[in-house]
Amino acid sequence: MNRLSSTIVCAILFPALVGACKKSATQTEAMQQERQASTEATPTSGWTQTSYTYSIQTPWNLPQSDRYSYSSGEHHFWIYNGDACQFEGCSTGPRSELRMNNDYTSGRHQFEGDVYIVSGSDGTDIMQVFGGVTNATSLLLKITAASSGTIKRYDNETLMTSAYNKWIHVNVQHDADNGKIYVYLNNTLKGTFADRGNANHYFKCGVYNITGSRSETRWKNIKYWKNGPVGQ
Known part of the structure; x- marks a missing residue:
């Protein structure tokens, strides 16, 4: 693959990889927030x-x-x-x-x-x-x-x-x-x-x-x- 082809492939693939990384990070943060919320219930919850x-x-x-x-x-x-x-x-x-x-x-x-x-x-x-x-x-x-x-x-x-x-x-x-x-x-x-x-x-x-x-x-x-x- 010549240099021009390599540049084109990276331009096509890199945004997809970045998007995948952002999605994964967002999902992880949401899970962490959900776990945090579940462990920080106030003492009056359920009363x-x-x-x-x-x-x-x-x-x-x-x-x-x-x-x-x-x-x-x-x-x-x-x-x-x-x-x-x-x-x-x-x-x-x-x-x-x-x-x-x-x-x-x-x-x-x-x-x-x-x-x-x-x-x-x-x-x-x-x-x-x-x-x-x-x-x-x-x-x-x-x-x-x-x-x-x-x-x-x-x-x-x-x-x-x-x-x-x-x-x-x-x-x-x-x-x-x-x-x-x-x-x-x-x-x-x-x-x-x-x-x-x-x-x-x-x-x-x-x-x-x-x-x-x-x-x-x-x-x-x-x-x-x-x-x-x-x-x-």
């Missing part, structure tokens, strides 16, 4: 959002507005060291909390919300799954001052560091039938934990207990979900 009512619990000897406010979709909760508990004569720590009226003893239930933890909050529980046999709660998410804000399960497992002064998406799934709790932060599963026995359960969020001088959280987009897949 049913459920309406709820709630009450606010604050120190008994102060006006509620001294420790709680609500504006533009945000609940603000704060307490000081030395504050009283929620009713006269109680012996628990100070609190400013939303108590969701979603009492349950069986089934699958999920809490969802966004939390902003103000720096300096220390030794404070920011979210609870209330109810247990060996303890009063099945889960506490706790903030300490270490590492610019560390979120732990009770005083045990570290779930996140550098948690101060940013919005964090929280999902907590409770499979009460099988005694399991799944904790997600920013749509990432951070741990699966045994609950502390079947009892009357409900969800709470805000601030409860304190070792620093002042603790504050802000919560928004609080939702309640039921009967979906857990640990996805």
Whole structure:
């Protein structure tokens, strides 16, 4: 084949090869995107959002507005060291909390919300799954001052560091039938934990207990979900 013939053959074949390569790359990208979408399902996929009512619990000897406010979709909760508990004569720590009226003893239930933890909050529980046999709660998410804000399960497992002064998406799934709790932060599963026995359960969020001088959280987009897949 002379040089002219070679040039003509390449001119004919090369565009076809390029087109084939582009098609293959496009198909590969589409497959990758499909796989990525399938592995990034949110923790609420397959769940049913459920309406709820709630009450606010604050120190008994102060006006509620001294420790709680609500504006533009945000609940603000704060307490000081030395504050009283929620009713006269109680012996628990100070609190400013939303108590969701979603009492349950069986089934699958999920809490969802966004939390902003103000720096300096220390030794404070920011979210609870209330109810247990060996303890009063099945889960506490706790903030300490270490590492610019560390979120732990009770005083045990570290779930996140550098948690101060940013919005964090929280999902907590409770499979009460099988005694399991799944904790997600920013749509990432951070741990699966045994609950502390079947009892009357409900969800709470805000601030409860304190070792620093002042603790504050802000919560928004609080939702309640039921009967979906857990640990996805």
